Amino acid sequence: MSDAEFPILVVIENDQQHAKPASLRAISAARQLGDSYSLLCLGRGIETVVAGVSDLGAARIYVADHEALADPLADRYAKVVVDVAAQDGSRTILAAGSTFSRDLLPRVAALIDAPMLSDVTHIESTPDQTIYQRPVNAGSEVATVTLESPRRVLTIRAGAFELPQRTDERSPRQSVAVSRDALPNGMQFVSREQRQSQRPELSEARVVVAGGRPIKDREAFEQLVGRLADTLGGAVGATRALVDAGVVPNDWQIGQTGKVLSPELYIGIGISGAVQHLAGIMDARVIVAINKDPTAPIMKMASYALTGDLFELVPQLIQALQRGDEPGR
């Protein structure tokens, strides 16, 4: 029996309402790895999540819906994932890369004695082996690797895989029996910062506008980056420098140690393009850079580079977009 014949289990990350779009792209990766895959949804009150993934060609949807799973605590979640994988006979466990999966899946890998690859961008299956590619060293290099194990745990870079086609069939669902007493109890949820923003979430936005060091305070950031993002219905992000300076919150940081994005359009304002920042935007379809230094690294790799004073150019750009016309070219 080749690897392709063992079922694959895709862990669907969700916010109790919807599956994260990146998780759906993990299904496309599963399709490249084997013929049969199942989905696992964990949480509390996740009826709409399950409904939203029922037409994606899965052999089965495992539903672990329980009060004790209301918050994604790694010790309990890992136990459920491992139990379901054993029941399903799956040897490959897969999810989209995120803080959720980077917390959970290495623990799962440890429990099933499997090696793990993070942020896979390319999968090539031959009858003999599966070859994977993943970025390393802040995306400055790409490693091509194989795994010498019948079991494997993978996270994928969402931007490297398409959204899967919907089908006419409905996948059968199977409830997972969850008992609080059987779950580990060493981690307790306390609180989560509530988001106020009306803007889309950074890691999922179609358009991202990001700001860098020349933007000195939050007011200037909102005037330039925020307004441009709102004009385009996009999300806002920033470089490490702006986060370190306390101008914007930590989870707005884009890059190797922050968020890795794959939007349709990324606009970098006053960003020179440190390799650690570029690691987070390499998968953007269109990159626009607005910077006063035409020799900055980002200007050399941008789809469109506009040189000049961002404090003049960005308000002009906002105005042009709001007018919806193309003033005298």
Place this chain on the structure above:
Amino acid sequence: MKILTPFKSVPENYGQPGATSSGGRRVINPFDQIAIEEALRLRERGVASEIVAVTVGPDSADEEIRAAYAMGCDRAIRIDDERSLDPHAVARLLLAVVRAEAPELVLMGKQAVDDDASQVGPMLAGLLGWPQATFVSRLEPADDRRSATCTRETDGGLEVITVQLPAVVTTDLRLNEPRYVSLPGLIKARRKPIELKTLAELASNAQPLTAILRVAAPPKRSGGVSVESVAELVHKLKHEAKVI
């Protein structure tokens, strides 16, 4: 409280093309430096009693061990292993050390900046059956030392959890700013003993299961197209890229 701080030695020029095979100067992985710094601060507050640094590698890694001593670690262990390892193997080697040392807290970086895998911490927690707190930007052990409250940096914002101790905690960028290592400190560190552990001594059969076929530069993005004005940019975004 005894704290174990595992660290990885990474190329000093991490992030640059070819760094992972450059063979140049190496440093303690920046996120692991943050972990060591946090352990030192816990000792300065009287919470930690002993800090044991541990790394895996050949004898060239002794340089980074000296740096850990110079920061202020009490003891340092090097697991003597020259193989090219993956997180699966490293977590199992560390498991053997944790069993021997019995710390109340394992504190380490959330990821190594050379391979960006971000796996060893939660893998180790899974092997131990211990609670874990990853991507931590604030760590507050309880007065009775039986648990710790941790603020985690997640994609959706800050999350607070408590973990029972012993636990594995991985550090994010903004937990602290590591102290500067002084030259006199480094010189003093030269006299400190490095405890060597062989695989036989650890009774570990840890095997890497990842085979690296090649590491190469990524495909280049075609770019660098200059536009002269806001109007030209808007026009191109609309009609050429068709993205707005």
